[in-house]
Amino acid sequence: MAKKATIDNRPLEQDVHKKYVLYFRVSTKKQGESGLGLEAQRAYIDYFYKDKRILAEFTEIRSGKTIHKRPELQKAIALCKREGATLVVAxxxxxSRNTENALHIYKELGERLESCDIPNLDKFTLTLFMAIADRERVLISIRTQQAVEARRVRVGEWRVGGANAKKAAAGLRGAQLSRELAEENENSRRASAFINMLRSTGKTYxxxxxxxxxxxxxxxxxxxFHKMQVQRLIKRIESN
Structure with missing residues (x-):
């Protein structure tokens, strides 16, 4: 598939007649109500597509594990197929969090799919990025489990001979900590990707x-965030 010419990773004026359908997704109702996850996605898309012809946008509050139980996604795909439009995600x-599902959607759309974090998306780059994302999810899971275990040892939540009630309470705290750490890791990953995108456009701290x-x-x-915090965060990203 031929590469699309871009400036600053943004489509050139030759694409002004293209039609786009936007798709946003958050995993939980809490994220949807807070707007934080949606705001980050919208910031990505607004930057790259603010002057483009947008036919519609669809927002879904559902896990990314399956594509068959996501009615808003199905509506977005149907509209793209009917209008010959391109589906856009932040x-x-x-x-999708599944390589096979992502490739299925890509084929169903007739390769009319664009993602702000994958300039010049094609089948090869889509497969590559999905594989990297899958690997990162595994590593995040491992790091989260290690952090939970370290916390349990440090605060003595699993001392031998403790009462059953205490163990049960510790188990609940551990589960909550797991969720908090997982959310923190995901937010950190999104922020890092957002920062890298902005740096590529020459933005200052x-x-x-x-x-x-x-x-x-x-x-x-x-x-x-302030300037010095961004500078420290970028140094940490570069050292990883």
Whole structure:
């Protein structure tokens, strides 16, 4: 498939007559109500597609494990097929977390699929990025489990001879910690991808901090980002 010419990873003017359908997805009702996950996705798409011809947008609050139980996605695909439009997602994992499913949708759309985190998307890059994302999910799961176990040892939640009630309570705390760590890892991954995208366009630390705040990202303490925090975060990203 021929590569699409771009400027700053954005489509050239020759694409002005193309039609687009936007698809947003968050995994939980809490994310949907808070708007944080949706704000980040919208910031990506607004940056790249703000001057494009948008036919419609669809928002789904559902897990990405299956594509068959996602009515909004099916509506978006149907509209794209009917109008010859291109489906757009902010990040490819918003479409699917499964390589086979993503490739199935790509084929069903007649290869009319674009993702803000994959410039010049084609079958090869789609397969590659999905494989990398799948590997990253495995590593996140491993790191989360290790962090939970380290926390349990550190605070003594699983001391031998403890009462059953105490163990049960510790188990609940451990499960909650697992969820919090998983969410923190996912937010960190999204923020890192967003920062890398902004850096590729030549944004300054101050401009990146402003865009992070506008997109709904917050520091681990729940505060807005500032220039020095962005600089430290970029150094940490580069050292990994």
């Amino acid at each position: 990040k490819i994992d918003r479409l 101050e401009q990146i901090a402003e865009q992070l705040n506008l997109a709904g990202f917050r520091t681990p303490r729940g505060s807005n």
